[in-house]
Amino acid sequence: MSWVAEDTVRAQQSRPVSKHKSCCRVGRADTGPASPPGESRRRPRAWARAPVGQRSQDELWERSMTAARQIRARAGHLHVPRQHREDVDGELLGLGSFVANARRKDAKLSPERRESLNALGMLW
Template structure:
């Protein structure tokens, strides 16, 4: 049994080394769910081939609704929790582990920032549709601001509205009023 466990990372590495870019993002994410972090993105090999540097900070590059700078920072912050195969994949993309003594903190949005993005999506939906009754799985693409003009972010608007209804009693009066202005049905 011990010998079989020792061979598993080696087998995974051999399988990964044989995989040719471009990577299938959905398949890699599914594989990575067994570990603590995702292992790669579809655009990273394309960036490497094009000679374009990967983003160093959050907000520099958003691909398929995912901020690659935030993703890279999260991978580097959790480097010690990654499996050897995941570390190998990141290294093939020129993503290195943090240096000794280097403090890497994942980028997180505050609740107020997340609320503002969700509310912007609700306003956009209301302006287009004339109501605020999206399907539960409704995803709204909103234009991103703050130095990242021209990029879009996918917001799960249906889930946000459903969760807001469920938590109506705990919403602040300002937040409840903002949704009331859009014709929210409680």
């Protein structure tokens, strides 16, 4: 080996190993004990099934629309700051973020949802 190749080898050996690569290697002491044969090391997906008290997207949309109708009746408009929270049946809903997200995703909304917001006087 020439002196250039030896310096290259020494430089490669002295480089720090990325934490990501070292912690993800199977069988390393810092990753915990190995799984018994036949069992997977994978963690169960938390989002695979909704918790018991969680609502569907359609239910959340209807709750947010109820809040939007409520503020429209009270104030006459839907101009609310992003941090605005509206009380609907004792539950505080993030109406400001709902309105802001609807404006941001207006092209992706279904025609029915877009029409329901238009009926409330939504300014896009």
